[in-house]
Structure formats: structure tokens, C-alpha cells
Amino acid sequence: MQVKILETLVRHSEKFELLDGLLYRRVYDAADGELQLRVCVPDEELSALEMPGIGRRKLNCRSRILLEYHNGMLGGQQVSN
Numbered sequence: 001m002q003v004k005i006l007e008t009l010v011r012h013s014e015k016f017e018l019l020d021g022l023l024y025r026r027v028y029d030a031a032d033g034e035l036q037l038r039v040c041v042p043d044e045e046l047s048a049l050e051m052p053g054i055g056r057r058k059l060n061c062r063s064r065i066l067l068e069y070h071n072g073m074l075g076g077q078q079v080s081n
Contacts, residue, residue, distance in 0.1 A: 016040070017037060019037070022039055022040075023039070023040040024037035024038060024039055024040060025037070025038050025040050041061050041062050041065060042060075042061050042062075043060055043061065043062055044060060044061060045058050045059070045060050046059055046060055046061045046064050047059050047064065049067070
């Protein structure tokens with residue numbers, strides 16, 4: 001039983017790569033027809049955010065990245081003067 005679990009873990013770990021301290025997952029992109037590396041982002045609670053009309057909500061790392069991009073200068077929500 002333990003050998004099968006170890007074999008499964010080894011096989012699954014071959015889909016990942018560590019580069020410059022960041023963990024990437026190898027993914028085949030059908031549109032580009034190639035194997036690509038995608039950054040892995042942990043799904044752990046990072047902080048909290050006060051949402052108007054809803055209250056305080058937990059904010060994990062993935063949600064924080066999306067929020068930063070959405071509200072940032074490149075998110076299209078900013079009005080230029």
C-alpha cells in the first residue's frame with residue numbers, strides 16, 4: 001500500500017518544477033500546442049477584506065492576486081487624467 005502511495009506521489013510530482021524559488025505546474029496548452037509552465041498559488045488564508053454590505057471576508061492568496069490585478073493600474077478600472 002505504501003509503495004503505491006509513494007509511486008503516485010512521485011508520478012504526480014513530475015508535473016511540477018521549482019524555478020528561482022517559485023513552484024510551477026506543467027500544463028499542455030491545446031491552443032498553443034505546447035507544454036507550458038503555470039505558477040502555482042497556494043490556497044491559504046492571507047488576510048481579510050471588508051466588503052461593503054457584506055462584511056468581513058477571508059481573503060486567500062489567489063483572491064488577493066485577482067483583487068490586486070482587478071483594482072490595479074492594469075485592471076481597466078482606473079480613470080486616466
